[in-house]
Amino acid sequence: QNHLFKDLDLNISKGEKIALVGPNGCGKTTLLKIISNRIAADEGEVWLGSRVEPGYYGQEYEDLDPQNTVLEEILANFDIQIEQARTVLGSILFSEDDVFKPIKNLSGGEKGRLALLKLILSGANFLLLDEPTNHLDLDSCQTVEKILQDYEGTLLMVSHDRYFIDQIADRVITLQNGRLESYHGNYSYYQEKVQSRNKADMAARREAAREQSKPEIAAREQKKEQERIRRKRIRALEDMEHRITELEEQKSRIEIKLSDPLTYSEEENARAFTAAYKELEEELQFAYNEWEELSKLLEDEPMEGNNDELFAR
Ligand SMILES: Nc1ncnc2c1ncn2[C@@H]1O[C@H](COP(=O)(O)OP(=O)(O)OP(=O)(O)O)[C@@H](O)[C@H]1O
Numbered sequence: 115q116n117h118l119f120k121d122l123d124l125n126i127s128k129g130e131k132i133a134l135v136g137p138n139g140c141g142k143t144t145l146l147k148i149i150s151n152r153i154a155a156d157e158g159e160v161w162l163g164s165r166v167e168p169g170y171y172g173q174e175y176e177d178l179d180p181q182n183t184v185l186e187e188i189l190a191n192f193d194i195q196i197e198q199a200r201t202v203l204g205s206i207l208f209s210e211d212d213v214f215k216p217i218k219n220l221s222g223g224e225k226g227r228l229a230l231l232k233l234i235l236s237g238a239n240f241l242l243l244d245e246p247t248n249h250l251d252l253d254s255c256q257t258v259e260k261i262l263q264d265y266e267g268t269l270l271m272v273s274h275d276r277y278f279i280d281q282i283a284d285r286v287i288t289l290q291n292g293r294l295e296s297y298h299g300n301y302s303y304y305q306e307k308v309q310s311r312n313k314a315d316m317a318a319r320r321e322a323a324r325e326q327s328k329p330e331i332a333a334r335e336q337k338k339e340q341e342r343i344r345r346k347r348i349r350a351l352e353d354m355e356h357r358i359t360e361l362e363e364q365k366s367r368i369e370i371k372l373s374d375p376l377t378y379s380e381e382e383n384a385r386a387f388t389a390a391y392k393e394l395e396e397e398l399q400f401a402y403n404e405w406e407e408l409s410k411l412l413e414d415e416p417m418e419g420n421n422d423e424l425f426a427r
């Protein structure tokens with residue numbers, strides 16, 4: 115089962131004018147209908163003060179009789195004289211012949227105004243209005259705005275109209291992800307609060323990102339160090355290659371000497387060349403081993419850069 119909300123806790127004091135805002139389908143209408151006792155909650159309770167008379171204004175204008183004219187609708191429901199009825203209807207922009215229009219022919223805006231007037235005349239002191247400015251033209255909007263500003267009862271209204279909320283509400287409640295949050299102020303105040311909270315959230319996220327990137331920085335440092343070692347090894351390898359070339363040249367020079375019969379005419383000479391030759395061979399062997407080890411180290415390393423240059427030799 116899909117829960118719209120759970121464990122909501124909301125206190126409304128006498129005289130408060132509250133705007134309920136929230137994304138489409140989050141359950142605003144449902145909550146209003148539960149509070150006004152039009153539908154029952156699966157769980158929980160709604161307490162109304164003993165003298166509270168709730169009046170609900172729905173998105174569907176369920177409470178208007180389409181067969182009545184505007185004037186009939188007022189006369190049928192309230193103990194009121196025709197003159198008085200026409201005066202109050204005039205106050206919500208039904209003038210002259212307008213009052214004889216059948217309700218079924220009214221526009222959404224006209225129905226909205228009439229439904230609202232009925233609510234006020236009903237003596238309801240706790241209005242629950244579901245998007246009262248929906249379908250209203252600008253004139254109707256301003257009229258309703260004025261009526262609600264002057265209204266002395268308690269008001270809980272759902273609205274998406276920020277300007278309208280700003281003109282009327284002294285408290286904004288958000289319904290989001292099944293949770294209510296309350297802001298004591300008008301819509302602008304609510305926006306300020308949300309913005310500064312978003313800023314704080316963003317700063318916290320940035321800080322968290324910085325914390326998280328610490329290992330990355332360490333990894334970067336480590337890579338730099340590896341690169342330093344690698345370059346050092348490349349230099350050592352190059353030095354070793356020069357050394358090997360040098361030793362090989364010396365060796366071939368001595369080989370020439372050793373293959374010359376003249377060398378052997380002097381015993382000491384021959385011994386010296388032979389010894390030098392042996393020494394060179396050992397040194398070369400050592401150099402080859404060293405070179406091999408270095409190039410193996412470099413080959414095994416995971417490299418960032420291109421090592422082709424090195425191994426092309
Ligand atoms: N009688 C019902 N049975 C089952 N689901 C319903 C019923 N009434 C409404 N819903 C669903 O409950 C969810 C909340 O509806 P509700 O009308 O309360 O939202 P809302 O916040 O008023 O949305 P909106 O901003 O569009 O008016 C919606 O997904 C809707 O489809």
Ligand SMILES: [Mg+2]
Pocket residue numbers: 142143144244
């Ligand atoms: Mg709704």
